[in-house]
Amino acid sequence: MIRRPVPLARLRSALRRSRVVVLSGPRQCGKTTLARELLPAESPNYFDLEDPASLARLDEPMTALAGLEGLVVIDEVQRRPDLFPILRVLVDRKRKTARFLILGSASGDLLRQTSESLAGRMERVTLSGFSLAEVGGRDEERLWLRGGFPLSFLARSDSDSSRWRQQFIQTLLERDFPQWGVRVPALALQRFWTMVAHYHGQIWNAAEPARALGVSESTARRHLDLLADAFMIRQLQPYHANLSKRQVKAPKVYVRDSGLLHQLLGIGSAKALFSHPKVGASWEGLVIEQVLGAEPHDDAFFWATHQGAEVDLILRRGTRLLGVECKRSDAPRLTASIRIAQRDLGLSRICVVYPGTQRYRLAPGVEAVPLSVLAKGESVFGGSAP
Numbered sequence: 001m002i003r004r005p006v007p008l009a010r011l012r013s014a015l016r017r018s019r020v021v022v023l024s025g026p027r028q029c030g031k032t033t034l035a036r037e038l039l040p041a042e043s044p045n046y047f048d049l050e051d052p053a054s055l056a057r058l059d060e061p062m063t064a065l066a067g068l069e070g071l072v073v074i075d076e077v078q079r080r081p082d083l084f085p086i087l088r089v090l091v092d093r094k095r096k097t098a099r100f101l102i103l104g105s106a107s108g109d110l111l112r113q114t115s116e117s118l119a120g121r122m123e124r125v126t127l128s129g130f131s132l133a134e135v136g137g138r139d140e141e142r143l144w145l146r147g148g149f150p151l152s153f154l155a156r157s158d159s160d161s162s163r164w165r166q167q168f169i170q171t172l173l174e175r176d177f178p179q180w181g182v183r184v185p186a187l188a189l190q191r192f193w194t195m196v197a198h199y200h201g202q203i204w205n206a207a208e209p210a211r212a213l214g215v216s217e218s219t220a221r222r223h224l225d226l227l228a229d230a231f232m233i234r235q236l237q238p239y240h241a242n243l244s245k246r247q248v249k250a251p252k253v254y255v256r257d258s259g260l261l262h263q264l265l266g267i268g269s270a271k272a273l274f275s276h277p278k279v280g281a282s283w284e285g286l287v288i289e290q291v292l293g294a295e296p297h298d299d300a301f302f303w304a305t306h307q308g309a310e311v312d313l314i315l316r317r318g319t320r321l322l323g324v325e326c327k328r329s330d331a332p333r334l335t336a337s338i339r340i341a342q343r344d345l346g347l348s349r350i351c352v353v354y355p356g357t358q359r360y361r362l363a364p365g366v367e368a369v370p371l372s373v374l375a376k377g378e379s380v381f382g383g384s385a386p
Contacts, residue, residue, distance in 0.1 A: 002134055011125055018123035019091040020100045022114050025127035026231040027105040030150050039073050049076040061086050069097040077104045084117035091121050132290050137375035144286050145270055147259020165263040192223045197255050197264035201281030204253045239301035239314050241345055248304040254285040284326040287353050288313050291324055294374050309340040323350035334362045351380045
């Protein structure tokens, strides 16, 4: 079993602060396993809404929940949206004896319901798949190829991992989305998702996929938002500086899990990955997800101009801007694009993350940093990662 101390600590900290904590993220990313480290499934305070027995216990939800004390866990809560108003009543009681941990596979409806019903009463923690810090530097290549979903990463072979990811995609499209009220045919969504995989790491333009699928651009944008709500796609928004240069205004798109990206692209082995045209974009997506998961930030963007200058990732921490460039090369060098970004955006630091082993200075405020530093619990910007 791979331990996950950082998300567990975040969850415990949130439960000390808030009466209701929502642990959200994609299906099969480890939410239930994490919750059971805080409360065993055999506890009368644990409700798994995919279990008929738990559903039967909640036929009268106020009666079932009102007398409970301590931590109460409700898993797969999106199956019972009628529970949210009841939870609001319970957490507003004068006699506050229970704290609620709500687990939900990501969906737009779930996020809206919690925001509306429990506004001011809840805190949200988001969980993704395994991180490089959790699996260790020796397994960096396996994490990249198979992705971070526990059952995919821990599969006995690459072929078993691929079969699991194939089933995951099918289940999400054919079962989960319809349960969330999505009325788009599974085959159409899979075709669209595959097209997005070919856009991975590129500026999004809805016109081409819309034409290919025979739908409107607004429909294509809704499909993209749907996959983003499910934590399958990341839409990285552009940063706008007060410059005279023309800056890119459309988002970049990434398939968040590298294993799912490779499944959609038909990549089944490390050999196939290293020879694939999308290998650089795939590695860029891996770096971005790992950095976003490890580095504290208030917001994240990319930046690009129509003249060709760009930064793959910009993190905002208060008033500071930090840049991250992803270079899959043996010895990255200082580029004109980095110098322009440093000058025009006033970036405090720029880290050029690459797959090597040595950390070295490229210029004042610019450093080449191995991705493997994250496996050691270090920050790409120097020091220990929080």
